[in-house]
Amino acid sequence: MIKVSVIGAKGRMGGNVVNAVNQADDTELALALDAGDDLTQVNPDNTDVAVEFTVPSVALDNVLALIGQGVDVVVGTTGWTDEKLDQVRKALAEAPRADQAVFIAPNFAISAVLADYFAGLAAKYFESAEVVELHHPNKVDAPSGTAIHTAHTIADARRATGLGPMPDATETDGGSRGQVVDGVHVHAVRLRGLNAHEEVLLGNAGEQLTIRADSFDRGSFMPGVLLAVRNVSAHPGLTIGLDKFLDL
Amino acid sequence: MIKVSVIGAKGRMGGNVVNAVNQADDTELALALDAGDDLTQVNPDNTDVAVEFTVPSVALDNVLALIGQGVDVVVGTTGWTDEKLDQVRKALAEAPRADQAVFIAPNFAISAVLADYFAGLAAKYFESAEVVELHHPNKVDAPSGTAIHTAHTIADARRATGLGPMPDATETDGGSRGQVVDGVHVHAVRLRGLNAHEEVLLGNAGEQLTIRADSFDRGSFMPGVLLAVRNVSAHPGLTIGLDKFLDL
Amino acid sequence: MIKVSVIGAKGRMGGNVVNAVNQADDTELALALDAGDDLTQVNPDNTDVAVEFTVPSVALDNVLALIGQGVDVVVGTTGWTDEKLDQVRKALAEAPRADQAVFIAPNFAISAVLADYFAGLAAKYFESAEVVELHHPNKVDAPSGTAIHTAHTIADARRATGLGPMPDATETDGGSRGQVVDGVHVHAVRLRGLNAHEEVLLGNAGEQLTIRADSFDRGSFMPGVLLAVRNVSAHPGLTIGLDKFLDL
Amino acid sequence: MIKVSVIGAKGRMGGNVVNAVNQADDTELALALDAGDDLTQVNPDNTDVAVEFTVPSVALDNVLALIGQGVDVVVGTTGWTDEKLDQVRKALAEAPRADQAVFIAPNFAISAVLADYFAGLAAKYFESAEVVELHHPNKVDAPSGTAIHTAHTIADARRATGLGPMPDATETDGGSRGQVVDGVHVHAVRLRGLNAHEEVLLGNAGEQLTIRADSFDRGSFMPGVLLAVRNVSAHPGLTIGLDKFLDL
Known part of the structure; x- marks a missing residue:
């Protein structure tokens, strides 16, 4: 079972992710957090993968915090510039675990x-x-x-x-x-x-x-989110685009 | 049999009209004319309906000449402004026959x-x-x-x-x-x-x-051209648009 | 305001109708009834139009009962045979009000x-x-x-x-x-x-x-249901098909 | 320049191939043959690739004859059974040239x-x-x-x-x-x-x-035929399907 924490759990996409994680056979919900919640609750003991679905203004800070907590991250929030991506890469290079992974997709359908x-x-x-x-x-x-x-x-x-x-x-x-x-x-x-x-x-x-x-509808993104949750930890570093996890 | 003369018979559309007129059971080809040919050859003795498929720069002159010859006209050439249409209406008001008809369609498909x-x-x-x-x-x-x-x-x-x-x-x-x-x-x-x-x-x-x-392909316009040829004479004056001849 | 009672209000379609009636500016919800509820509650004092969205096995009995109560009826349930329609016509001929109306549509989209x-x-x-x-x-x-x-x-x-x-x-x-x-x-x-x-x-x-x-989705049927609710009372007798209420 | 002979040149597809071969920059027409013509005219001196577009009843004999003449073959005729394909493979194994090639495509679009x-x-x-x-x-x-x-x-x-x-x-x-x-x-x-x-x-x-x-229209097949003509000789033996020559 992959333990999944959802950041942005009260949002429309995050709520769908919570449901998808609960329904899938191989994932289980760890923490469901939203704005104001303390991300230091998320750690390798309770979480294998954190799914970040919030808003562009806070996504980078969240991802950097989650990397610092030592968990792998799947990111659905948009608005990633080259500068922001560089910050993610830098944080990964200094991450607690050597094989830590972040996956960002502009589209999960x-x-x-x-x-x-x-x-x-x-x-x-x-x-x-x-x-x-x-x-x-x-x-x-x-x-x-x-x-x-x-x-x-x-x-x-x-x-x-x-x-x-x-x-x-x-x-x-x-x-x-x-x-x-x-x-x-x-x-x-x-x-x-x-x-x-x-x-x-x-x-x-x-x-x-x-x-x-x-x-x-938004449900169309959930198979892609689950695909990312299942594959992210096998791909250390920063990976961008769901096609990387498809067998094409 | 409806006797049809084609003006612009050597053009791509005109050539298709010649074929369509030859193939239909209820139409026969009268004259096939093109640039340089004398339109005074077209008259009520040899022609019921003239089909004009030329270019915008000469279409108005052709239509006015054909009205003067006393035949009904189906026009496929584009580029009709309100001013040009008014000249057609005026010519029809002074036409040799009281019930003379002109039909213009922006699209025959x-x-x-x-x-x-x-x-x-x-x-x-x-x-x-x-x-x-x-x-x-x-x-x-x-x-x-x-x-x-x-x-x-x-x-x-x-x-x-x-x-x-x-x-x-x-x-x-x-x-x-x-x-x-x-x-x-x-x-x-x-x-x-x-x-x-x-x-x-x-x-x-x-x-x-x-x-x-x-x-x-251009063949798609021929059923519409034949529909116009068959209906134009029953609609004296200027008619615009093939929908007027469809039973909707 | 058109007073609307919904029969089958706990069903998926009926629930959508309740919402649509509540949201529209010119309709208001009278009664929301479902299986087991007494249809004799519905009467001309509280209801202008009853909307029947149940299942084929009970729809005819419901419609006959509602006709007997003296209200107009919009029917969305399917499964109408010629025999059933004849029973509706017969009931309308003997209805409390001379201008009573029933509208049945196989499709409200x-x-x-x-x-x-x-x-x-x-x-x-x-x-x-x-x-x-x-x-x-x-x-x-x-x-x-x-x-x-x-x-x-x-x-x-x-x-x-x-x-x-x-x-x-x-x-x-x-x-x-x-x-x-x-x-x-x-x-x-x-x-x-x-x-x-x-x-x-x-x-x-x-x-x-x-x-x-x-x-x-089912929401696509609501504009059609509201169109029927607004038009049914102006069309005494049995009317079948939403095209009758469209201005085509 | 690839020298191309067309077998079935008077057919609708064959005629299109003749035109396509004439128009392409890197191909030139060698022989244009049809029913009744002697295929022994086709040989490595005048032909690099023969294109066979005839009818299922004669295609196998044509292909076997062309293999015997020592030229590579692109086949557009349909109707190939496993038995027929085996005969082609056998003929290729005994062909004059060791690297001789036959390409068959069920669809060239x-x-x-x-x-x-x-x-x-x-x-x-x-x-x-x-x-x-x-x-x-x-x-x-x-x-x-x-x-x-x-x-x-x-x-x-x-x-x-x-x-x-x-x-x-x-x-x-x-x-x-x-x-x-x-x-x-x-x-x-x-x-x-x-x-x-x-x-x-x-x-x-x-x-x-x-x-x-x-x-x-049939013109849609010509880019595929030319692609096959250009690639067949680099693929000795029997190849089936245009996807084998696409860089996917």
Whole structure:
């Protein structure tokens, strides 16, 4: 049994993690903590893995504290800059245990992670590629971080194989062609009723490949969180991205 | 048998019309004319309906000449402004025959016309609506005229029923939210392998309605052209839009 | 304010109706009853409209009792045969009030009702039409009642316009072509993560029209239930189908 | 320059191959042969690779003859049984050149090959998976060979990871659930206007992954044929499946 403590347990995502940990056969809940709770309660005696799902403003401090407590950490909070990641790496180098591990994922939905990975594999074989992401209308940023990531994945694959710019004869446009991210057009739809969805469109003469990931609710992230909880301790140091734990 | 003359017969669309007229059971080809040919050859003795598929720069002159010749006209060329349409109406008022008819359609694909019409019927029942059009990468304008038309159709329906602005919490965006046409977000994708496609997305809490029209090749316009040829003479004056000839 | 009593208030759908009635500006909850409760509590003094969401085995008795109590009824329970509907009509003819009304809908999702209606309008213009429905894997019947209804809608439209059988050269098939309902091929997908979805595919040479309705959760039915509650009393007698209350 | 001879050059696919070979920068047409032509004209002096696109009844004889002539062969004709493949392997073992190569692909559309490959990678991470293939209505077999192949790909991946049967509570069905191929439900749609399309649907609680390959016309196969022509000679012996030549 993997002993799991949840930080941010009263939040919407954290609450889902508490339930998922309780329901899975191979995990058990250690501590459920939230804002104001003392993180020094978390230690190797009661916790194998801490899951941090809070807000960007406190996530770094929490992760550094948890590293100092000697436990492995799975992080779902977003907002990680290169500077923050460097601080995590530095803390890991000085951690109580030599093989301590931190895992950060921008997206825990397995379908979204696979869509991104497949887009990267496929991109070099197609003349054109664009990304359409669709979300609920309460989302404040556009496009989504996942769509930006996928655009870079596509652009990297095209560069690596020597593909030039995509064909596009557009002369007049009032903004409908979307945002160009690393040479890839990205479109963001906001629609009541939706949750989080991404579609990657790839085209050659006479053919199209479409890869679409739909996340209908927060429950869709739990298989990915559990996958991370089960794998984090076997990967010392800092690991970023759920694809690292998928057998692809 | 309806006697049909094709103006612009050597063009890609015109050539398709010639074939379609030859193949249909109830139409026969009268004259196949192109740039440089004398339109005074077209007259009520040899022609019931002239089909005009040329280029915007000459279409108005052609239509006015054909009205003067006393034949009904089906027009597939695009680029009609209100001023040009007024000149057509004026010419019809002074036409040789009292019941003369001109029909202009921005789009002859029945699937596209129905998608636009259904979008108008549905729009008043949904909180959110956006339009995504997808075309081959040789298209010079974005978004498509059809998508702009559909955006106005949706906006008109929302106004008529008193719906306010759609929900949208977007605070930061680098252009991914597309072009706002009459309050409706319109997105344009350009992808090798595609021809002409439009998707209307409508959303309420917990539900989505999607209406998609795919035109895979120019052949897709011929049923609409024949429908217009068969119906134009029963509708004296100027008629705009294939939906007028559909039994909806 | 429309006074609404909910029958089956402890069920999943009924509970959603209670919430929706409480939240809407123009409705208020009168009684929330469930199995074992006495329906004679419901009467014109406390209730304008009763909403019946129970199970097929008791729905007819409930509706007959409510008619006898002199209130209008909106019914969401399924399983209505011609015989049962005749009993409702007979009870309405002998009801306490001359203008009493009962409304029964096989589906309260507006997107699904519109998809069915649009399929009927479009079907006469296309050579081919098939229906694909997709649901969660706990559903016991296949295909869905909604898909069967849509197949009949398409078949009726084709018959009315004189269209013959659809083109289909299939010679060898082990069952992949689905179930033929009134001449229309219907396919049923069962997939974890889905709720209730229907896709109508219509095809001509060179073009396709796709109409898709997605119901992501039970909340998607509430706008339709409220629409029925607001309209039922203006339609004396038995009315079947939410499209009757849409302005199409 | 790779010297390419086309066998079946007057057929629809063969004619497309002739054009593709003429247009590519690194290939040149050697011989264009069809039924009745003498295959002994093809030899290592004039031909590096022979492309065989004929009909199942003559393909084996053609391939054996071409092996005897000492040239490498790319085969697009379908209908290969284990017995026929064994004859090819035997002929290769006795071929004039020790490193002679034959490549057979059931599908040359890169999008379709990638969809099948991605389905195999993803299948182990999802509870549910079904396949929907959609084709023009002149196709005589259902489901398509490609869909059957994808069903086996999914089933193999599930077996390898120990996944049991997919969830499915269906109790009553008149055939709408499609054909079960190796435990995977496969559905076949036939629609005028379509060419060859396949959709793989994968579902978990709260999420869905969709992979769709569209082949709009025969031109879509040419990039795959050229890829095979360029790679076949570096793979002595018999190779089956375009994925072997993709860098995945």
